[in-house]
Amino acid sequence: MKETKKGKERLGQVRCLNCFARFEVAPRAERATCPSCGWEWRISWPNPKLAKIRGPVWEEWERLQTRGE
Numbered sequence: 001m002k003e004t005k006k007g008k009e010r011l012g013q014v015r016c017l018n019c020f021a022r023f024e025v026a027p028r029a030e031r032a033t034c035p036s037c038g039w040e041w042r043i044s045w046p047n048p049k050l051a052k053i054r055g056p057v058w059e060e061w062e063r064l065q066t067r068g069e
């Protein structure tokens with residue numbers, strides 16, 4: 001698979017599934033919080049430079065739901 005300039009710029013970043021903002025994830029982090037909306041996400045790393053959101057951190061999701069966000 002050929003990497004494009006655009007693809008290289010996005011390595012280590014994910015797109016929030018709540019507000020769709022793109023943000024950086026610390027290398028090998030298992031969790032990351034979106035700086036735009038505050039939702040916390042579980043992160044997996046299919047390869048050392050490619051972060052993927054696997055789903056919300058449920059405790060955080062429940063807390064945000066009770067606050068009405």
